[in-house]
Amino acid sequence: MTQNNPRKRKPGAGRKPNPVPTKAIRLPLPLVNQLLDLKNQGKLDMGAIIPSRTLSSVPLPFFESRVQAGFPSPADDFSEGTLDLNAYLIKHKAATFFVRVTGDSMTGVGIFPGDILIVDRSLPHHSGKIVIAVLNGEMTVKRLKQEGDKILLCPENDKYAPLSVSEDEDFSIWGVVTNVIHPFS
Amino acid sequence: MNSVFALVDCNAFFVSCEKVFQPALEGKPVIVLSSNDGCAIARSNEAKALGIKMGDPLFKIQEIVKKNHVKVFSSNFSFYGDMSSRVMETLKQFSPSLEIYSIDEAFLNLRSLPENELFSHGCRIKEIVKLWTGIPVSIGIGPTKTLAKVANHLAKKQSLGCCVLLKQNDIEAALRNFSLQDVWGIGSQWSKKLSYLGLTTALDLAQADSSWIRKTFNVILARTALELKGISCLSLEETLQPKKSLISSRSFGKPVTSVEVLRQALSYHASSLAQKLRQQKSTTSLVSIFIRTSPFHRHEPYYMNSCAIPLLFPSHDTTLLIKAVTSGLEKIFKEGALYKKAGVMALQLLPEDQVIPSLFQDKEGLIRRKLLFQTFDKLNDRFGRGSLVFASEGFRKTWRSKASLKSASFTQDWEQLPRVR
Secondary structure (H helix, E strand, O other): OOOOOOOOOOOOOOOOOOOOOOOOOOHHHHHEEEEEEEEEEEEOOOOOOOOOHHHOOOOOOOOOOOOOOOOOOHHHOOOOOOOOOHHHHHHHHHHHHEEEEOOOOHHHOOOOOOEEEEOOOOOOOOOOOOEEEOOOOOOEEEEEEEEEEEEEOOOOOOOOOEEEEOOOOOEEEEEEEEEOOOOOO | OOOOOOEEEEEOOOHHHHHHHHHHHHHOOEEOOOHOEEEEEEEEEHHHHHHOOOOOEEHHHHHHHHHOOOOEOOOOHHHHHHHHHHHHHHHHOOOEEEEEEOOOOOEOOOOOOOHHHHHHHHHHHHHHHHHHHHEEEEEEEOOOOHHHHHHHHHHHHOOOEEEEEOHHHHHHHHOOOOOOHHHOOOOHHHHHHHHOOOEEEHHHHOOOOHHHHHHHHHHHHHHHHHHHHHOOOOOOOOOOOOOOEEEEEEEEEEOOOOOOHHHHHHHHHHHHHHHHHHHHHEEEEEEEEEEEEEOOOOOOOOOOEEEEEEEEEEEOOHHHHHHHHHHHHHOOOOOOEEEEEEEEEEEEEEEEEEHHOOEEEEEEEEHHHHHHHHHHHHHHHHHHOOOOHHHOOOOOOOOHHHHHHHOOOOOHHHOOOEEOO
């Protein structure tokens, strides 16, 4: 009955003990990969001293908090990300559209034919804003001016005169222009 | 606390999308056609007023279109899809729980709001969606999804475009004049059967004994009756269930007779299914194909055939799917028929991570192919779909559907942005 005791520990089973004592340390993620790469390339023998030359190209992430002795800041686990142009230029993704400029009526504020405008429909349109307006079924970019009851669509080019919107005209504001994308070709 | 549902439904959605970037269409009769320029599937109010019905084939309304200068568009589904996601994104700020019911409808949970603020909240949602996306919507609010649908029907007829049905006498008054056929989930067949039994309005069904309905009809209709009573049986389905099967099919622009062109069309569908499978991290182990001639040509014999081809192991590898449809086509192709439509279905879908690798699969090859298709998909993401294709899909796509009246992809192509002066 004792020959096959199921509770008896099999020799060699379970996790192997480490040959030397070990200690967990906190490392920035890119450095971990770098270390593993070195190890895989056979350049790093665990326990050996890392030669300073091989580490000369370690990219260091930018950290917010200063290094302090004692308790490590939890923020160090989150390095600052890269800069995202979309996040910078677009505040309301669902309401933001791009349109292409065809005319030269706004060259005075740096909007040229062929440029792309970033238009946010969710923003309120005060007097003075550059807007996309719909006048009699056509989309146009102009500076909006409201004086009392009067609505003016002002070009930024001396070649053109301001358009005064009369009551019987089909008029609405389509969106507010937030930025212009102008390539220097 | 009782539940409160709002159904947000975009008005004449496809037409509204076209109008956002073509403001000159405002106030004009406009229709959008189904794929292959078949039937009217969206109509502006002005087009409805001319008597154009939902699903009218273009050839039947050609006269009205010409006489009244109706603006006709081929459907541009990828553009409508983008506008739809903008509407849904805008709605998310009003309620964290949202069920996208279709491309132009969503249910919101508004339980946390006091009853007397629901109407003004609904009006606010409507205003903001219109401001942000340019799309007009109607809003119906009720204690159950079915009643929210009823309220939405009524909202479409009101100038404010928002209708709340929460008080018992409001609900009864609304249901008394509401035809059973228009109730969510009741088709014309059921409403006919119900009318034989003396039930003609939604109120009749709401007041009927639900256990009797369950015995005479089925549990689904009994549930609809309960929902009309104001007892919520259908909850919000916020998480999208992964699809059980996928289909890709298209009518041909003009009839196809050659086996080579059919093979190209089926290869195209197989490739697009494989891409969809990879996208949803799923695999298929059974591919089914069909080809058919037009059922409307009386002087030509009708031919339709299909076959299913099992794969050796679950996969989303384009080449395996193309091989399968090619071998299937050889079995069902008949010489001399004028083919009008072909399609491919992927069945027995299984999530990628539940696939048990077969003993006979080449492991290393599998990894290489995975990398190959990751690159393949990345290239097509970056340079647009169809930039990299399999040669068996052909290059000329002579079978392509008619879409001669398609407007620009205003939000998806730098070259097709709306123009402003």
